[in-house]
Amino acid sequence: MPDRQHARVHALRDIQLFASHTPHVTLSESALACIAEVVTPRAYPAETLVVVEGELCEAAYFIIAGNVEVYRMSLQGRQQVLARLGPGQAFNTVPLFQGDGRNHASVIARTDVTLYALLREDFQHALYSCPDLALVILRDFADRLTHLTDLVEDLALRSVRGRLARFLLQQADGTAIAQKWTQDEMAAYLGTVRDMIGRSLRALTDERMIRLDRGRIVLLDRAALEAEAQN
Amino acid sequence: MVDPWALPEIDLAACTRCGQCVAQCPTQAVEMRAVGPVIVRPQDCTYCTLCEDVCPVGAIACAFEITWDVPTTG
Ligand code: SF4
Numbered sequence A: 001m002p003d004r005q006h007a008r009v010h011a012l013r014d015i016q017l018f019a020s021h022t023p024h025v026t027l028s029e030s031a032l033a034c035i036a037e038v039v040t041p042r043a044y045p046a047e048t049l050v051v052v053e054g055e056l057c058e059a060a061y062f063i064i065a066g067n068v069e070v071y072r073m074s075l076q077g078r079q080q081v082l083a084r085l086g087p088g089q090a091f092n093t094v095p096l097f098q099g100d101g102r103n104h105a106s107v108i109a110r111t112d113v114t115l116y117a118l119l120r121e122d123f124q125h126a127l128y129s130c131p132d133l134a135l136v137i138l139r140d141f142a143d144r145l146t147h148l149t150d151l152v153e154d155l156a157l158r159s160v161r162g163r164l165a166r167f168l169l170q171q172a173d174g175t176a177i178a179q180k181w182t183q184d185e186m187a188a189y190l191g192t193v194r195d196m197i198g199r200s201l202r203a204l205t206d207e208r209m210i211r212l213d214r215g216r217i218v219l220l221d222r223a224a225l226e227a228e229a230q231n
Numbered sequence B: 001m002v003d004p005w006a007l008p009e010i011d012l013a014a015c016t017r018c019g020q021c022v023a024q025c026p027t028q029a030v031e032m033r034a035v036g037p038v039i040v041r042p043q044d045c046t047y048c049t050l051c052e053d054v055c056p057v058g059a060i061a062c063a064f065e066i067t068w069d070v071p072t073t074g
């Protein structure tokens, strides 16, 4: 295997989407090699727009080095950061599957970043030639669909406080990938707005279910939070 | 690792120097300097997240770790 190809396969192994923990959907070496052949490395200096919301989706991206932010404009014209992504994470896979798929949000490089771009035509070609790539993508979509299905149920049945309580329990119990969350990110994840997250955090604090430290949300009362999560 | 003095992270490259964070900080912990807004009095910052809320370009991040209350050692 040529050096360049070898280096790409190596880098792709660190992409969470490909590094499955369930054995029957692990991406084979041949599939990784097939993706490595069609990705294009791209370097963006800090503060460059990588993807513009509403424009035609050109490619999916895998982050090799550096950090990006995914954001949308709120109705008030404020940039609402939906997610901060780093090495090993991917973005823009969903619109690639839509006929004239448009980017759902903008993505900006927050540091100098190196990405692997997988262009629309190459992506579809790779899906036909490596069925296990299709399988890992489907698994990722299934995870997202599960989250969205839960969210729809939550939106109908639970208050923001209830959703937040459930989310806090999941995070603190370590059932999700550990990360730090801003209030905008929590709002985007829970299908609400920042203001409601702020109010709910204050309410849970007043009722001594949580404590807000500098940079830490500390859970204090499991029974009360579990009861709250039902509401 | 718990950082007892976590501070809002200001991304100076993204900042447009609009001054909103400086104007709105309830404790005057942040000031405009030549480089841009700087938390000049970290001890006065209460991590209230207002600066993050008012920044129009998402240049300030006040992130929270979510944990159970565990007794700290040492
Ligand atoms: S978090 Fe609050 S106190 Fe700290 S700098 Fe921002 S506005 Fe000021």
Ligand code: SF4
Pocket (backbone or CB within 6 Å): B010, B014, B015, B016, B017, B018, B019, B020, B021, B022, B037, B054, B055, B056, B057, B058, B059, B060
């Ligand atoms: S509010 Fe945001 S853009 Fe305005 S000065 Fe502060 S950090 Fe910069």
